Amino acid sequence: MFGLFPNAWTVTVREFSLRIKSRAFQIVTLILALVGLGLALLPIGISALGLDEPSSVSVYSAAPEADEAAVALVATLNGMEQITLEAEIATDEAGGREAVEAGASDGLVTVGRAADEDLTFDLYTGEGPTSPVVFGVTAATNQVAIGDRLVRAGVDPSDVGHIFAPTDLDVTPVDPNAMDEDELFGPRYVLATALLVLMFMAIITYGQWVATSVAEEKSSRVMELLITAATPRQLLLGKVMGAGGAGLLQYVVIVGAALAGLLLQGAISRLILGENVGEPVELQGLSIGVLLVVGLFFVGGFGLYATLYAALGSTANRVDDIQTITGPMIIIGVAGYLVSFAALNAPDADWVRLLSFVPFFSPYLVPVRMVLGQVAPWEIALAFALLLIGAFLALWVAARIYSAGVLLYGQKAGLRSVWKAVRVNR
Amino acid sequence: MSLVVDTITKRFGEIVALDGVSFTAEPGRIFGLLGANGAGKTTAMRIVLDILRADGGTVTWKGHANADVPRRTWGYLPEERGLYLQMTVIDVLRFFARLYGVPSREATADVEDWLERFRIPDYRDRKVQELSKGNQQKIQFIAAILHDPDVLIMDEPFSGLDPVNVQLLKEAFLEMRRRGKALIFSTHQMETVEELCESIVIIDRGKVVVGGQVRDVKRAMGRQVVRLATDGADGTDGLGWVESMPGVSLTHRREDYLELHVQSDTDPSSLLQAALERGERVTRFEITDPSLEEVFIEHVGRPAEEADERHLAPAQERT
Numbered sequence: 001m002f003g004l005f006p007n008a009w010t011v012t013v014r015e016f017s018l019r020i021k022s023r024a025f026q027i028v029t030l031i032l033a034l035v036g037l038g039l040a041l042l043p044i045g046i047s048a049l050g051l052d053e054p055s056s057v058s059v060y061s062a063a064p065e066a067d068e069a070a071v072a073l074v075a076t077l078n079g080m081e082q083i084t085l086e087a088e089i090a091t092d093e094a095g096g097r098e099a100v101e102a103g104a105s106d107g108l109v110t111v112g113r114a115a116d117e118d119l120t121f122d123l124y125t126g127e128g129p130t131s132p133v134v135f136g137v138t139a140a141t142n143q144v145a146i147g148d149r150l151v152r153a154g155v156d157p158s159d160v161g162h163i164f165a166p167t168d169l170d171v172t173p174v175d176p177n178a179m180d181e182d183e184l185f186g187p188r189y190v191l192a193t194a195l196l197v198l199m200f201m202a203i204i205t206y207g208q209w210v211a212t213s214v215a216e217e218k219s220s221r222v223m224e225l226l227i228t229a230a231t232p233r234q235l236l237l238g239k240v241m242g243a244g245g246a247g248l249l250q251y252v253v254i255v256g257a258a259l260a261g262l263l264l265q266g267a268i269s270r271l272i273l274g275e276n277v278g279e280p281v282e283l284q285g286l287s288i289g290v291l292l293v294v295g296l297f298f299v300g301g302f303g304l305y306a307t308l309y310a311a312l313g314s315t316a317n318r319v320d321d322i323q324t325i326t327g328p329m330i331i332i333g334v335a336g337y338l339v340s341f342a343a344l345n346a347p348d349a350d351w352v353r354l355l356s357f358v359p360f361f362s363p364y365l366v367p368v369r370m371v372l373g374q375v376a377p378w379e380i381a382l383a384f385a386l387l388l389i390g391a392f393l394a395l396w397v398a399a400r401i402y403s404a405g406v407l408l409y410g411q412k413a414g415l416r417s418v419w420k421a422v423r424v425n426r
Numbered sequence: 427m428s429l430v431v432d433t434i435t436k437r438f439g440e441i442v443a444l445d446g447v448s449f450t451a452e453p454g455r456i457f458g459l460l461g462a463n464g465a466g467k468t469t470a471m472r473i474v475l476d477i478l479r480a481d482g483g484t485v486t487w488k489g490h491a492n493a494d495v496p497r498r499t500w501g502y503l504p505e506e507r508g509l510y511l512q513m514t515v516i517d518v519l520r521f522f523a524r525l526y527g528v529p530s531r532e533a534t535a536d537v538e539d540w541l542e543r544f545r546i547p548d549y550r551d552r553k554v555q556e557l558s559k560g561n562q563q564k565i566q567f568i569a570a571i572l573h574d575p576d577v578l579i580m581d582e583p584f585s586g587l588d589p590v591n592v593q594l595l596k597e598a599f600l601e602m603r604r605r606g607k608a609l610i611f612s613t614h615q616m617e618t619v620e621e622l623c624e625s626i627v628i629i630d631r632g633k634v635v636v637g638g639q640v641r642d643v644k645r646a647m648g649r650q651v652v653r654l655a656t657d658g659a660d661g662t663d664g665l666g667w668v669e670s671m672p673g674v675s676l677t678h679r680r681e682d683y684l685e686l687h688v689q690s691d692t693d694p695s696s697l698l699q700a701a702l703e704r705g706e707r708v709t710r711f712e713i714t715d716p717s718l719e720e721v722f723i724e725h726v727g728r729p730a731e732e733a734d735e736r737h738l739a740p741a742q743e744r745t
Contacts, residue, residue: 010524018512221508225569227477228502229525407478 004237007230011238012245015213019246029250033257040261044269055106055133058090058099062112069119069144070111076140083136100124106133109141117152119145192344192371195294196364198255200337202298203305203363204330206247210239210306211313211326214402219318223406232399232406240306248298293380294367300387301363304394305329311398314405332360340364347373357383359390427488428452429474429577429608434483436469442632443469446483449627449637451608453576456599458619458640459612460718461629462726467612468505470629471579474610475500487577498526501575505582505612507566511555515541515565518554519572526573533572540568543601544594560591567598578602580611584618596622614730616718626718628725635725644715647724648690651717652697655683655710671700683710 019025061070077087090096099105107125114120121141127133147160217223226235312325343352347369356365362383369375429451436444444466451457461467472478474485476492485492510518523533541547544564584592602609627637636643665684669676673692678685688694694713701708722730
């Protein structure tokens with residue numbers, strides 16, 4: 001096909017096998033896989049260490065006139081929605097203080113009544129002013145104190161609960177397709193974000209591999225032998241496929257370890273703790289179709305970015321130059337990434353639809369649209385076809401830069417000198 | 427039936443790297459490409475290999491343009507040595523052979539054969555980085571010939587080799603010539619050229635200053651070299667009379683003999699006759715062509731070695 005094979009394949013095999021056989025690759029992959037697994041199993045670790053136990057507060061009534069208020073405060077604390085606190089009545093103030101000092105309890109609230117009949121509260125705690133304990137106690141004491149004043153002002157105690165009942169606010173968005181709160185931060189949103197971050201990291205990281213690898217071949221001077229034996233296009237494609245394949249393998253191992261951790265969380269926590277921690281993880285919105293599309297767009301997107309990375313790598317004189325030279329690629333990559341983050345909140349907006357056909361953006365935007373919004377199969381097919389065309393155009397341009405770049409030694413690396421060389425060389 | 431380079435021209439911006447360079451290399455012959463550093467040798471080789479395009483002129487092999495000739499026609503040993511250091515010798519060589527379409531099994535047998543010739547059979551499974559520079563160079567030579575190319579182009583193949591390895595490489599050259607390959611190499615060691623090459627071209631600042639069969643190039647100098655010694659009491663000092671002879675000039679006075687240039691319109695044997703007539707007892711009389719070193723100095727204006735002094739300077743753009 002286009003005179004690319006079998007040489008491109010020969011280059012691919014060399015690149016891939018040398019890479020995965022290298023000690024560095026194996027160690028990094030193993031460490032990252034362990035990190036991924038560790039992150040996935042973090043909830044189990046937290047509960048095994050008891051870090052997730054709710055804060056406990058005891059309430060002591062310093063005067064008989066405050067007994068009723070103390071009971072009400074315990075009920076209010078236990079019933080709070082945003083913060084989980086466990087509250088109970090303390091019968092002994094000194095004992096309660098000791099429990100706080102010993103760390104067995106997170107706070108002791110002493111309730112009393114002042115001369116003007118208002119309730120007084122005193123919180124004895126080791127927690128900081130922004131801690132959930134102080135926050136929760138502040139809210140609960142306010143509620144109890146106001147209820148107490150209402151009763152003293154003559155409101156029927158049975159009506160007080162009704163007064164504090166929360167209102168029911170209905171939100172009607174201008175855009176009927178806008179996501180409500182549950183959707184916005186729900187599992188699909190998390191999945192789309194995760195796919196976006198993974199795609200971005202893969203392209204940047206493994207694109208850099210390709211650039212570095214080309215620069216190494218140039219600086220070790222093996223390049224002159226290579227371009228005599230094979231065409232720049234064969235070399236570029238082989239390099240991109242080899243490094244991309246090794247990168248994909250590393251990625252599958254890491255993400256696979258994390259995914260296995262997530263899916264096996266229940267079984268592992270039953271094994272270690274004898275009980276299930278948290279809710280079982282549901283990968284809502286993740287289907288074979290999504291995985292397939294993500295895979296295809298990774299291949300196409302990586303092909304597009306990595307061939308350009310390779311072209312830039314060919315202009316480097318030393319491997320150290322890579323960071324500077326690949327700057328433009330990182331800018332394009334980050335631009336796509338940021339645009340996609342904006343798209344997370346409006347997956348069906350017209351500008352998102354339009355940009356999802358642009359090769360540099362489609363690897364990010366099509367998976368986002370697929371998970372969060374509506375995308376027709378023909379749109380996916382068209383975006384992918386355009387991406388492939390873009391990648392082949394990139395290969396053609398990159399081969400021109402590459403064949404000029406690899407023979408440029410000692411000149412200031414950069415697009416200008418390469419452009420000059422490209423013009424001279426054909 | 428040969429490699430014909432016809433008036434190729436190449437510019438890099440303002441710099442004219444090659445200006446109408448032509449030469450011809452025949453199968454079964456070794457061709458020398460001579461010139462100072464920066465003269466344009468490497469550029470010429472790259473154009474022949476079609477990794478650079480000329481601005482003008484043509485390169486043909488057996489009548490076909492070089493771009494249309496299969497890649498495996500060419501074998502190339504670049505001046506800048508480089509291999510994949512992390513790979514084993516056999517893996518590197520198989521890789522390059524495969525790029526040229528040679529099956530691994532065939533390549534393996536050839537590699538073992540050549541390692542044997544180069545007296546390094548034990549290095550087959552060693553990593554390239556464990557080999558000395560000289561041995562790496564031999565591996566690179568093998569990489570250039572494994573696919574049995576018809577034309578072998580080598581840029582300074584002898585530089586950096588010790589005498590033993592130089593000898594091994596010369597033998598490899600002769601083997602390739604015996605197999606009917608066209609060999610082209612660049613060098614600044616004139617003795618090697620005299621020993622191996624049938625034809626040469628000398629390039630200076632992108633232009634061919636002289637070229638053709640070594641014998642003809644030497645003859646074209648328009649003179650012959652005579653070395654003369656007698657057993658007179660004054661040694662070579664007593665031979666001052668030779669300078670007064672027409673067409674003869676003294677170029678080098680040594681204790682053991684005189685070296686003279688004799689213009690081609692003068693018969694060198696008249697010197698011997700004159701000496702005998704003067705009653706000198708001649709102990710040495712030798713007529714030869716000028717050395718290539720002299721040819722080079724005559725045409726380029728400075729010795730090849732000196733002209734190549736920048737050779738070891740750090741990588742610069744090769745033109």
